[in-house]
Amino acid sequence: MLQITYFYDSDQMDVDNIVKPIQDALKELAYYDDRQVSDLVVRKRNLSGNFRIENMTSTLAEGFARGNEFLHIVVIDAPNQEVII
Structure with a gap:
């Protein structure tokens, strides 16, 4: 499972344009x-919006500390493939 969060400042990219380049870049990594x-x-x-971060990692905190837009990418095990929510 791939989780991608794009934290932007003013110029925002379409969400659907973010995915493929990231998936390709993670290939073999x-x-x-x-x-x-x-x-x-x-x-x-x-970045100026209202949201809450739960369980903030040091990597995510570093992204916020820099003050620029950034991507936060997490690769984790997918949920049970036999259950669809």
């Missing part, structure tokens, strides 16, 4: 082929 990604969550959030 996080997985052998992007066809292995069975689940995908993509979000975009304005």
Whole structure:
């Protein structure tokens, strides 16, 4: 499962244009082929907007500390493939 959050400042990119380049870049780093990604969550959030971060990692905190737009990418095990919410 791939979770991508795009934290932007003023110029925002379409969410659907973010996914493919990231999946391709992670090939052979996080997985052998992007066809292995069975689940995908993509979000975009304005850095000036109202949102709450739960369980902030040091990597995510570093992104916020820099004050510029950034991507936060997490590769985790996918949920049960036999259950669809």
